[in-house]
Amino acid sequence: MYSEKVMDHFTNPRNVGEIEDASGVGTVGNAKCGDIMRIYLDIDEEGIIKDVKFKTFGCGAAVATSSMATELVKGKNINEALKITNKAVMDALDGLPPVKVHCSLLAEEAIHAALWDYAEKN
Amino acid sequence: MYSEKVMDHFTNPRNVGEIEDASGVGTVGNAKCGDIMRIYLDIDEEGIIKDVKFKTFGCGAAVATSSMATELVKGKNINEALKITNKAVMDALDGLPPVKVHCSLLAEEAIHAALWDYAEKN
Numbered sequence: 529m530y531s532e533k534v535m536d537h538f539t540n541p542r543n544v545g546e547i548e549d550a551s552g553v554g555t556v557g558n559a560k561c562g563d564i565m566r567i568y569l570d571i572d573e574e575g576i577i578k579d580v581k582f583k584t585f586g587c588g589a590a591v592a593t594s595s596m597a598t599e600l601v602k603g604k605n606i607n608e609a610l611k612i613t614n615k616a617v618m619d620a621l622d623g624l625p626p627v628k629v630h631c632s633l634l635a636e637e638a639i640h641a642a643l644w645d646y647a648e649k650n
Numbered sequence: 651m652y653s654e655k656v657m658d659h660f661t662n663p664r665n666v667g668e669i670e671d672a673s674g675v676g677t678v679g680n681a682k683c684g685d686i687m688r689i690y691l692d693i694d695e696e697g698i699i700k701d702v703k704f705k706t707f708g709c710g711a712a713v714a715t716s717s718m719a720t721e722l723v724k725g726k727n728i729n730e731a732l733k734i735t736n737k738a739v740m741d742a743l744d745g746l747p748p749v750k751v752h753c754s755l756l757a758e759e760a761i762h763a764a765l766w767d768y769a770e771k772n
């Protein structure tokens with residue numbers, strides 16, 4: 529049902545945690561399942577995402593997509609990060625079952641919310 | 651949104667793992683969200699549940715209810731374990747939001763399936 533990459537990022541998620549005094553924080557909820565996700569970004573003066581952490585109450589698919597999404601945005605600039613879609617994250621994970629696609633939206637939306645939070649502050 | 655006990659059992663879940671040569675194994679799926687849960691029981695000759703472990707791909711509510719459910723069945727006999735409902739598990743956790751009640755069913759169903767597996771083998 530789940531690819532090896534999904535199981536890897538689920539059982540060994542990257543970048544779980546919080547960033548104190550983050551440049552941007554995004555919190556989003558999933559109406560379909562009631563889960564929540566929070567992403568913290570640390571962005572330098574040149575607009576490069578230096579660090580990123582996430583926390584979620586969501587399922588394994590939400591954990592795996594967030595873990596992969598944080599890996600994909602790290603080191604990118606803001607415009608590049610905005611272009612990372614949930615489709616790209618799912619592709620990087622070798623796919624997700626259809627019933628789990630909505631879970632992958634949490635990561636994309638949380639990154640966008642965190643970038644928006646950063647933009648509002650600067 | 652979530653009680654302190656739910657957050658405790660989510661962030662520090664009890665009895666996660668597998669039991670080799672378990673007396674009974676139960677695997678169930680949640681049609682609503684596509685998540686899966688597996689529970690392993692180690693039952694002695696007197697029918698007492700000596701050990702119990704679980705694995706899930708489910709959300710934080712599924713993790714918290716399974717963690718609490720495994721604590722509740724440990725040391726019980728089979729009849730006592732069969733009487734532990736998802737309602738009892740939710741009460742022990744000081745409740746769950748309505749959108750998450752279906753997640754708590756996974757633990758109850760997986761315990762029943764594991765007890766059924768044990769009964770069939772003996």
Ligand code: FES
Nearest residue numbers: 683685708709753
């Ligand atoms: S949403 Fe699937 S177990 Fe909770």
